[in-house]
Amino acid sequence: MPQQGICIGFVSGKGGTGKTSLVAGIGAALAETGKRTLCVDCDTEFRNLDLVMGLTEQSLMDFTDVAAGRCTLEEAVTEHPARRGLFLLNAPIRGGERVTKMEMNALAAHIRKHFDFCLMDAPPGMGDSFGLVSGAADRMLLVAEMNPLSVRDAQRVVTELDAFPPGDVRLIVNRVCLSPFRRPELTIDDIMDGAGLPLAGLVPEDDAVLKALCHGTLIKPDSAAGRACRNIAQRIGGEYVPLPRMYR
Template sequence: MGELIAILSGKGGTGKTSICAGVATALAQLGEDVLCIDCDIGLRNLDISLGMADSGALSFREVYEGGYDLSQAAVHPEYPKLRFLTAPMNCAPEEIDREAFAQLLRQARSQFSYIFLDAPAGVDTGFRICASFADRVILVTGSDPASIRDASRTGELLELMGKESVRLVVNRINPKMFETLDITVDDIMDRAGLPLLGIVPEDANVVLAATFRKSLLGCTKKGAAAACRRIAKRIQGLPIPVSIK
């Protein structure tokens, strides 16, 4: 049975889509069957971060409405184990047929090892749909105090929803700044009140890869790409330590 992972944050622009694409690609490189679903209806852009902007991908709505089969989900041009369903156009999150979507996810669980839901910003309907189906939540936050506090509040909200497996990814960190301020991984966990799944550095390659419509891991093995690979291995259950350096 595959595992359903929702990539969430309260704040927008924390790097959900970039982390979702990086970690999903890493898992596919590691030999896992992975399905990414863009749930950011209206502002969808996971196709770009995956390097699949030209894939003409089916939307999850086209599949759950029955016109297409899950086996027709777009296949990544470099990583055949990575598949993708985009978000439907011209559709409010409230219009999503939850029962039909749930049925699609049940089917996906039987065909893939990992299914990623890339959520929209905010804590409204799209957030709730993604959280409600998730076996595990990755909360993506920036490293500044306001972002960590925001993540902590979002974590509380997820706790109220009964979500137990919630882990934090701190994105866009500047290791030198952490060294100067003498901040440790434990400090971040204490502030957020959540366990850490990983730390991703600020890395110009994230923007460059998206600009050239390539996947981050197809462009580089260092920096944010290496961090995504470590997160992927932790998701697989490997004991890879989290360190800021």
């Protein structure tokens, strides 16, 4: 039997921690290593992964259409013109028809047969879409920032993920400040201890993320954030690579 792909949900307590940016960045890095990667926008209220990947107006169909059988997966996905092997499956423009957990799980099972990795971009919080993503994903990545509010949010989200075996829920700390003149109030260890999760990766604060968004391109692979996304992609892909050194 061919190897099944892996579905990974990206979640956070509050919005703005960088889930969508990292789904696009890590997805692009996985595709660069030769893994067929599908990024799914699971935010049915505020879809924006298409904008972040520079793929607006590309597809009329979305994941609710595929889940409900109104079109095929192949008809709904769009391959990125600049990154072979990187695909997007949109969310509906607004609302869309409700997808049940059973439909979502069936969609994930179908996706696993056609892709090496599926990155599911969840909306913030623990509403219906969070339930769909956490119910269908094999692993979860919780994206947090370096402040006490984000740590408290992470603690709260973790309590909803106790069905996952230890190690299948990991933490990405985003927007790590690299300036030698600004020592952060919290250390990475504080955040890991607070959230009670092992670390999947660190991503620095980097203008390249906003620049990519404004230009409708993927994050530059040779930027600090691009290298961090590659590091996480390699670790997700099972390679042993050390975490990037961000503090001296």
